Amino acid sequence: MAFHPLTDRQPASRPPELHTLGAAPRLAAGFGALDLFERLRAVRDEVDGAIVFTTSFGLEDQAIAHAIFARDLAIEVVTLDTGRLFPETHELWAETERRYGRRVRAVVPDHRAVEDFVARHGIDGFRSSVDARYACCGVRKVEPLRRALQGAAAWITGVRAEQSVDRAAMSYAAIDPLHRLLKVNVLLDWTRARVVDFVHAHRIPYNPLHDRGFLSIGCAPCTRAVKAGEAERAGRWWWEREEKKECGLHGRGSAASPAGATVPLAKD
Numbered sequence: 445m446a447f448h449p450l451t452d453r454q455p456a457s458r459p460p461e462l463h464t465l466g467a468a469p470r471l472a473a474g475f476g477a478l479d480l481f482e483r484l485r486a487v488r489d490e491v492d493g494a495i496v497f498t499t500s501f502g503l504e505d506q507a508i509a510h511a512i513f514a515r516d517l518a519i520e521v522v523t524l525d526t527g528r529l530f531p532e533t534h535e536l537w538a539e540t541e542r543r544y545g546r547r548v549r550a551v552v553p554d555h556r557a558v559e560d561f562v563a564r565h566g567i568d569g570f571r572s573s574v575d576a577r578y579a580c581c582g583v584r585k586v587e588p589l590r591r592a593l594q595g596a597a598a599w600i601t602g603v604r605a606e607q608s609v610d611r612a613a614m615s616y617a618a619i620d621p622l623h624r625l626l627k628v629n630v631l632l633d634w635t636r637a638r639v640v641d642f643v644h645a646h647r648i649p650y651n652p653l654h655d656r657g658f659l660s661i662g663c664a665p666c667t668r669a670v671k672a673g674e675a676e677r678a679g680r681w682w683w684e685r686e687e688k689k690e691c692g693l694h695g696r697g698s699a700a701s702p703a704g705a706t707v708p709l710a711k712d
């Protein structure tokens with residue numbers, strides 16, 4: 445299989461905040477009129493430096509990966525392989541690489557941190573408390589994300605506003621103060637139905653778990669299928685209260701977010 449040279453890391457030439465600060469309001473102002481392909485092209489054109497897209501191989505992420513690969517955009521596709529993913533997710537990962545002839549870069553947790561967590565809390569210790577769960581997500585997701593984004597000027601995500609109250613308060617594009625880069629949510633205003641239509645229209649491979657009631661797919665022990673009428677992310681950490689249901693990868697937009705860039709919750 446031929447792999448694309450654009451997946452090689454590109455060094456950021458300057459501190460990200462200096463040259464991406466102006467891009468946030470420009471992207472936010474223009475996104476409403478653009479389709480997904482055009483949005484990704486606009487991000488690539490606006491950003492001087494490496495762009496990373498992090499995928500968990502969910503429906504949204506498959507749509508974005510398709511748009512990146514189909515247009516051969518210089519955006520690196522990276523996944524955080526937590527060590528607790530579903531076998532179906534790994535199979536989709538391989539299928540995606542075969543379909544597009546591109547490699548998805550894996551970032552794995554630090555083995556010593558995982559060993560420490562398991563020694564302290566047990567293999568499924570994340571169920572014992574919210575703090576233990578955050579600790580597990582910290583080791584298996586948040587710290588690897590920091591490494592995945594190192595040197596990047598921009599980070600593309602598949603976050604949608606209708607997924608949660610926190611996500612509804614996010615912007616199309618804002619400076620992420622933690623990772624010191626431009627964070628761009630290219631599907632923020634899309635409904636789930638629109639994502640489903642896009643995936644079917646372009647015959648994009650997707651996780652078969654979606655057809656078995658898994659609307660949002662993360663680590664296997666922390667994800668279950670949802671029942672009719674339940675919220676999209678109800679199957680994630682279902683033993684916790686609703687407002688806790690993030691893993692720490694996605695905070696709210698920073699104070700540098702452009703005024704008026706927040707997108708209201710879109711309804712089908």
Ligand code: SF4
Binds near residue numbers: 585663665
């Ligand atoms: Fe750990 Fe569950 Fe978070 Fe995965 S989703 S990192 S298994 S707590």
